[in-house]
Amino acid sequence: ETGVTQSPTHLIKTRGQQVTLRCSSQSGHNTVSWYQQALGQGPQFIFQYYREEENGRGNFPPRFSGLQFPNYSSELNVNALELDDSALYLCASSLGGGFMNTEAFFGQGTRLTVV
Amino acid sequence: AQSVTQLGSHVSVSEGALVLLRCNYSSSVPPYLFWYVQYPNQGLQLLLKYTSAATLVKGINGFEAEFKKSETSFHLTKPSAHMSDAAEYFCAVSSKTDSWGKLQFGAGTQVVVTP
Numbered sequence: 001e002t003g004v005t006q007s008p009t010h011l012i013k014t015r016g017q018q019v020t021l022r023c024s025s026q027s028g029h030n031t032v033s034w035y036q037q038a039l040g041q042g043p044q045f046i047f048q049y050y051r052e053e054e055n056g057r058g059n060f061p062p063r064f065s066g067l068q069f070p071n072y073s074s075e076l077n078v079n080a081l082e083l084d085d086s087a088l089y090l091c092a093s094s095l096g097g098g099f100m101n102t103e104a105f106f107g108q109g110t111r112l113t114v115v
Numbered sequence: 116a117q118s119v120t121q122l123g124s125h126v127s128v129s130e131g132a133l134v135l136l137r138c139n140y141s142s143s144v145p146p147y148l149f150w151y152v153q154y155p156n157q158g159l160q161l162l163l164k165y166t167s168a169a170t171l172v173k174g175i176n177g178f179e180a181e182f183k184k185s186e187t188s189f190h191l192t193k194p195s196a197h198m199s200d201a202a203e204y205f206c207a208v209s210s211k212t213d214s215w216g217k218l219q220f221g222a223g224t225q226v227v228v229t230p
Contacts, residue, residue, distance in 0.1 A: 004158070033217065042119075042205050042220030043159070056217055090158055092218075104218075106151075106158035 003027060004093050006107035013081050013114050021076040021110045025093030031055070032074040033104065034066060037088040049074055050096050078112075086114045117142035119208050121221035129229050134178075134193040136224050138206030141187065146208040148189040149218065150180055153203045162204075165189060167211075176200070201228045 003026035013019050025032050031050045035043035045058035049068035063079040072093070078085055088111050094104040122137040140146060147166050151159040163174025170182045176199075180191045189206060206221040 035218075035220075040222075042207075042222050043218070045217050045219065048217060058217075092159075103161055103164075106160070108156070108158045 004091060004105050004107035006089075006091050006110050008110060009108065010111045011113070013112065015081055015083060015114055017081050018077065018079045019081060019112060021078075021089050021091075021112070023074045023076070023091030023093070023107060025072045025074065025091075026105050029093040029095050029105075030072050031094045031096045032068055032072065033092045033094070034074070034076050035090040035092065036060075037090060037109070038084075039087070043090055046076070081114045083114050086112060088112075117146055117208050117210060117219060119206050119219055119221035121204075121206050121224050123224055124222065125225045125227065127227045127229060128196045130198060131195050134191075134196045134200060134226065136191040136204050136206075136226070138180075138189045138191065138221060139187055140189065140206075140208050142208065142210070144211055145182075145184055146210050148180075148182060149207040149209070150174065150178070150189075150191045151205045151207060151220075152176075153205065153223075155202075159205065162191070196226075196228050198228050198230070201226055 005024045007022045033048040034046040037043040047057040048055045052068045065077045068074045088109040090109045091107045092104040118141045120139045149164045150162040163172045165182045173179045203223045205223045207218040
């Protein structure tokens with residue numbers, strides 16, 4: 001049990017809709033990273049939040065946006081959903097300062113299906 | 116730019132046999148290196164990581180990996196496979212110049228263990 005929880009676990013949306021995924025970070029962690037894992041592929045970095053500020057972004061369009069709250073939980077929002085957005089979305093929490101001295105803990109993911 | 120290549124998308128091993136999963140990286144500066152395991156319908160769990168200390172890294176569940184700079188490799192091994200080792204394994208890198216630990220993953224290797 002990593003302590004990182006994501007909700008919902010599964011979600012089906014229609015193309016063009018908007019979706020919000022949520023992540024509660026592990027106690028004491030102030031950094032949250034989001035990854036997209038398409039079927040049969042490795043996770044791809046979407047963005048990272050540190051103390052409520054975006055701290056780096058991968059190669060994803062602006063319709064992917066996020067928030068981090070004062071309690072360090074986070075949301076991933078995707079607008080204008082496309083079929084290719086169907087994937088497992090993973091949240092990872094860590095203590096700021098990178099992976100040299102701390103470990104990132106992953107949640108179980110949210111499986112998004114766009115139809 | 117850095118990248119990760121995992122050789123072999125599927126590996127089948129007999130119970131009790133050696134597990135060898137190959138990972139090669141491409142980076143101008145040797146990065147931090149990681150191996151993660153993913154069980155069905157679950158998030159990622161860290162097996163081990165290399166952060167420029169000892170080149171032979173021991174992880175959980177009997178796994179270990181050796182960093183070889185000359186070969187730009189970080190192969191994962193386990194002397195004797197158990198049925199519980201059936202899962203997908205991901206090699207990942209993180210840039211040393213980016214202390215915030217954004218991970219770049221390989222495509223993954225699915226391990227099947229046969230009795």
